Amino acid sequence: MSAAATTTRVPILQGKNLVKRYGRVTALDRADFELYPGEVLAVIGDNGAGKSTLIKALCGAVIPDEGEILLDGQPVRFSSPMQARDAGIETVYQNLALSPALSIADNLFLGREIRKEGFPGRWLRQLDRKKMNQFARDKLSELGLMTIQNISQAVETLSGGQRQGVAVARAAAFASKLVIMDEPTAALGVKESRRVLELIRDVRDRGMPIILISHNMPHVWEVANRIHVHRLGKRIAIIKPDTHTMAEGVAIMTGALDPNDHPAGAYAAL
Amino acid sequence: MNSDQEPASPSRRMQEFETVLEQSDKRVAEFEPQRRSLLQNLQHFLHGNPTAVPVIVLILGVGVFGLIAGDRFLSTFNMSLIIQQVSIIGILAAAQSLIVLTAGIDLSVAAIMVLASVVIGKFAVVVGVPAPLAILCGLVLGYLCGMLNGLLVTRIKLPPFIVTLGTWNIFFALNLWYSGAQSIRSQDIDAEAPLLKLFGEGMLIAGVKFTYGSFLMVAIFLVLWYVLNRTAWGRHVYAVGDDKDAAELSGIQTDRTLRSVYAVAGVICAIGAWASIGRVGSVSPQSFYEGNLESITAVVIGGISLFGGRGSILGPLVGALIVGVFQSGLRIAGVDVLWQVFAIGWLIIIAVAMDQWIRRVSA
Numbered sequence: 001m002s003a004a005a006t007t008t009r010v011p012i013l014q015g016k017n018l019v020k021r022y023g024r025v026t027a028l029d030r031a032d033f034e035l036y037p038g039e040v041l042a043v044i045g046d047n048g049a050g051k052s053t054l055i056k057a058l059c060g061a062v063i064p065d066e067g068e069i070l071l072d073g074q075p076v077r078f079s080s081p082m083q084a085r086d087a088g089i090e091t092v093y094q095n096l097a098l099s100p101a102l103s104i105a106d107n108l109f110l111g112r113e114i115r116k117e118g119f120p121g122r123w124l125r126q127l128d129r130k131k132m133n134q135f136a137r138d139k140l141s142e143l144g145l146m147t148i149q150n151i152s153q154a155v156e157t158l159s160g161g162q163r164q165g166v167a168v169a170r171a172a173a174f175a176s177k178l179v180i181m182d183e184p185t186a187a188l189g190v191k192e193s194r195r196v197l198e199l200i201r202d203v204r205d206r207g208m209p210i211i212l213i214s215h216n217m218p219h220v221w222e223v224a225n226r227i228h229v230h231r232l233g234k235r236i237a238i239i240k241p242d243t244h245t246m247a248e249g250v251a252i253m254t255g256a257l258d259p260n261d262h263p264a265g266a267y268a269a270l
Numbered sequence: 271m272n273s274d275q276e277p278a279s280p281s282r283r284m285q286e287f288e289t290v291l292e293q294s295d296k297r298v299a300e301f302e303p304q305r306r307s308l309l310q311n312l313q314h315f316l317h318g319n320p321t322a323v324p325v326i327v328l329i330l331g332v333g334v335f336g337l338i339a340g341d342r343f344l345s346t347f348n349m350s351l352i353i354q355q356v357s358i359i360g361i362l363a364a365a366q367s368l369i370v371l372t373a374g375i376d377l378s379v380a381a382i383m384v385l386a387s388v389v390i391g392k393f394a395v396v397v398g399v400p401a402p403l404a405i406l407c408g409l410v411l412g413y414l415c416g417m418l419n420g421l422l423v424t425r426i427k428l429p430p431f432i433v434t435l436g437t438w439n440i441f442f443a444l445n446l447w448y449s450g451a452q453s454i455r456s457q458d459i460d461a462e463a464p465l466l467k468l469f470g471e472g473m474l475i476a477g478v479k480f481t482y483g484s485f486l487m488v489a490i491f492l493v494l495w496y497v498l499n500r501t502a503w504g505r506h507v508y509a510v511g512d513d514k515d516a517a518e519l520s521g522i523q524t525d526r527t528l529r530s531v532y533a534v535a536g537v538i539c540a541i542g543a544w545a546s547i548g549r550v551g552s553v554s555p556q557s558f559y560e561g562n563l564e565s566i567t568a569v570v571i572g573g574i575s576l577f578g579g580r581g582s583i584l585g586p587l588v589g590a591l592i593v594g595v596f597q598s599g600l601r602i603a604g605v606d607v608l609w610q611v612f613a614i615g616w617l618i619i620i621a622v623a624m625d626q627w628i629r630r631v632s633a
Contacts, residue, residue, distance in 0.1 A: 082521055097519035099509040101579045106505055111521030113502035125501040 010073045012037050012178055012209050013058060013089070018067035020053050027053040028064060029233030035178060035211055040204050042212045042220040044253055045230030052182075054230060055213055059091050059180055060084035071177060088177035092184060096167040100156035105129075105136040107155050108170045139173040140165075143202055161192030165199060172203045179203060180211045185219055197223050217246045226268060229253050240268045316624075317631040320573040320581045323624055324588040327571075327617075331592055335599030343602050346478040353484040356568075356594035357469075358383075358549050360487040361542035362561050363568035363586040364494055365535035370569050371498075372511040372531050373578025374423065374430035379539050380561025381441035382415040386543035388445050391454040391553030394463035401463035409540045415441060416536020420529035438562065449555040456551045470548030483545045490538060491587045498583050507531055512579030567614060568593060571621045575629065592617065 015033035019026070027050045035041050045051040056062035058069065060078030069076055071087055078084040081091065098107050109132050115121035116128045136151050145165045155163060164184060171179045181200065185193040193216075200223050204210055214220050220227060221241045229237040229252050237252050237259035244252075244264060251257035259266035306314070316322055336344045362379045369376040386408040394404035415437070422433040459466050469483035498504035506527045509517040518524045547553055572589025574581030593614060600610045 081519070085521060091519075093519050095516070095519075097516040099512045099516055099520070099579070101512045102505065102509060106509075107520075110505065110509055110517070113505065115502070124496075125503070127500055127502060127505075 009036055011035055011070070012072060013211075014070040014073075015054070015058060015064075016068045016070070018054065018057055018064045018069070020050075020057060020062060020064050026233055028057065028067075030067070031230070031234045033058065033228065033235060035209055037209055038204070038207060039225040040200060040210045040212055040223050042214060042224035042227045043230060044214065044217070044220060044227060044249065046253055049230045049253075050233040051213060051230040055180060055182065055211070058084075058211070059089055085174075088175055089180065090171035090175035090178075091180040092164075092167045092171045092182065094183045094186060096163055098155050098163060098167055101154055103152040103154055104140075104158075104166055105133050105151045107166060108132075108136045108139070108173065112174070135173075139169050142206075143169050143172065143199060145169060145199075159192070160188050161195050164188060164192070164196050168196070168199050168203065172206070172208060175208060178209045178211065180213070182213045183215065184212070185214065185216055193219065217250065221246055221249075229259070231255060237266045238268045239264070243268060313628060313631050316628045320575075320628065321585045321588065323621070324572050324585050324592060328588050328592050328595065331595045331599065335595065335603065339599055339602040343599055346476050348598060348602070350475075350478045350480050350484070352591065352594040352598050353487075354481050354549070355598070356590040357481070357483045357487040358542055358546045358558065359561060359564045359568060359593070360587060360590040361490055361538060361545060362558075362565035363572070363590050364487075364490045364583070365538035365542070366562075366565040366569045367572070367574055367581075367583050367586045368494070368507065368531050368535050368538075369430065370511075370566075370574050370576060371507055371578060371581065371583075372528055373514075373576075374511075374528075375434065375566065375576070376419065376430065376532075376535060377434040377562045378415070378419060378438040378441055379535065379565055380558045381438045381445065382412055382536055382539040383543045383546060383561065384555060384558055385415065385441045385445040385448075386412045386540040387546050387553050388449045388454075388555050390466060390543060391459065391547060392449065394466055395454050395458050395553075398462075401465040404463065405466070405544055408543055409537055412536040412538075412540025412543065413533050414536070416533040416539070417529065419536070420532030423532065424525040424528050445555050449553075451555055453555065454553040459547065459552065466544065467548040467551065469545040470551060481548070483549050486541070486545055487590075488587070490541065491584060494583045503527070503530070508579050510579075564593070567618055570625075571617050573621065573625065575625050576622065577629070580629070589621075 011034040013033070013035040015031060018028045018031045018033070020028040029050070031050065031054055033054060043051050043055065053062055057064045060081045060083050063077075063079060069078070071089075076087060078087070085091075099110060102110070114128045114131050114135075116126045120126040121128070133151050140151070143165065145162070155166060158166065168179075168181070168184070171181075184196050184200070188196060197219060200210060200212065212220065212224060224241060227239045227241065227244075227249060228235055229239060229249065231253060239249055239252065239259070239262075244262065248257060248262060252259045252262075332344075342348065362383060365379050366376055389411050390404050390408035393399040393407055394401045399407070419430075419433055419437055422428055422437075423430050469486055470481060472479040472481035472484075498507060506517065506522050509520065509522055510524045510527050514524050546558065550557060568589035569586045570576065570589070571592055572581070572585030572587065574585055596613050596617070597610050600613065601607075
């Protein structure tokens with residue numbers, strides 16, 4: 001990831017001059033955004049800075065009033081999270097979006113079940129449980145989550161970290177472009193957070209770029225390659241964990257420090 | 271700058287306070303065979319097998335009444351009679367189960383059924399529409415009634431209880447208006463459209479007549495079991511009832527699923543309408559006035575959670591049979607009817623209390 005490579009690289013996901021107004025409130029004020037292949041990009045910002053509006057615009061939950069979103073260099077317009085999902089963008093929501101009473105396998109395939117071939121599938125709409133269970137087992141093993149013994153056990157019987165693992169596995173299994181993770185460690189204990197951070201690295205190392213939204217600065221500084229700092233509806237800096245300290249990051253985020261005054265500059269290259 | 275932390279390999283980095291984790295007890299994230307008391311084991315078993323309670327109650331009920339009332343209760347004839355008696359409420363309970371699985375409630379099931387039976391009867395007997403076409407009209411009407419419920423629940427976002435409380439009255443009024451509060455007599459049906467009474471017919475098994483209506487009820491439950499457990503739609507029904515927001519974020523079109531559930535329930539009610547003409551022998555606009563509450567009773571006793579997303583569809587079949595067994599057993603034992611009502615009341619309360627307890631199962 002040298003600086004020279006950056007100039008030739010095309011961002012996997014890019015937002016240009018995004019504007020979103022809610023009445024008289026401007027949540028996004030000509031905001032830019034870039035995610036490059038193979039990186040974990042953290043997005044930090046104070047409450048009300050517009051970072052969740054930014055993420056929602058990128059994953060289709062909000063339609064920006066102005067500006068352009070490019071996926072792999074191609075302009076896209078998502079009018080629902082489903083469309084973003086179909087385009088290869090998976091989101092791990094803060095509340096995980098899992099169905100507690102359903103099994104792990106059912107949850108992994110919720111909304112995109114596999115049907116059997118031939119008559120049972122086409123006419124009786126029968127699900128291919130065998131295939132689905134096998135796929136679920138494979139995906140969980142790949143991410144080292146097979147301490148979960150039984151793929152057909154209900155999600156509600158899992159611990160918080162294991163549930164997070166299932167949600168991450170679902171996103172990683174079906175994303176073809178990138179994964180968005182919204183506060184993945186917010187509800188977890190120390191050990192479970194550790195496990196999830198490792199999981200984030202695993203997914204990244206397997207070639208899947210990740211957008212990580214978090215308020216937890218130590219976690220951000222630990223796993224992010226670059227950090228997008230959002231303030232007052234726009235990106236005011238891109239910093240890196242090895243050039244900026246957490247205190248400097250927070251100072252930029254809250255307006256206490258002008259990012260241009262920092263020796264590393266306001267916009268770090270990849 | 272945190273240059274004191276050498277980031278040689280990013281995966282080796284951790285927070286300072288976390289370095290002690292290496293030596294700490296790591297067992298939290300693992301599954302351990304915990305020691306459980308007998309009661310906890312029971313709770314876990316019932317959590318995984320929500321139909322076990324109603325099945326046990328049914329077996330106990332049959333056993334106890336068998337001892338008290340003897341062969342008069344246990345005879346094949348009486349068993350066939352019980353199934354016959356619960357068949358219509360059973361079919362309504364099948365429709366009700368679908369709604370309850372989505373965390374809703376449908377007070378209009380019986381009203382849809384009676385309205386459909388009046389339309390089928392009047393079309394076939396009075397208007398002179400061919401019987402199969404009249405039945406089809408009834409099914410379409412059931413679909414439309416269910417769809418109306420579904421649209422009100424999903425588009426106007428009203429609670430299912432209120433929507434169906436309203437449509438219950440609306441459908442009942444329409445039924446009285448269209449029928450003129452007049453029954454259609456049995457002999458007129460026999461003369462004009464005997465097909466309407468098909469489900470009152472039956473076949474002999476071990477010398478005892480089992481009606482086609484009884485088979486129909488069982489068949490509806492088996493088909494629903496397949497659909498709910500083996501198709502994507504069925505999984506979506508459970509997911510929507512379990513946590514609607516999560517289902518939506520998972521990419522399920524929850525409102526569409528809900529509407530389809532109400533529509534299917536309406537069609538099942540209309541099938542029940544056809545079966546009810548065979549069961550009752552005539553078409554009466556005043557019949558099954560409390561069918562909605564009886565169907566809810568069967569669903570609740572059958573172990574389907576009123577909070578949605580939990581329970582097996584076969585539970586309400588057992589629930590309906592439990593009600594039938596209690597009624598028959600207490601009657602044969604010579605107990606006053608009011609005590610049957612009394613017993614059913616306690617069954618409902620105990621069933622819901624059990625559900626609450628089972629849901630509190632610790633992970």
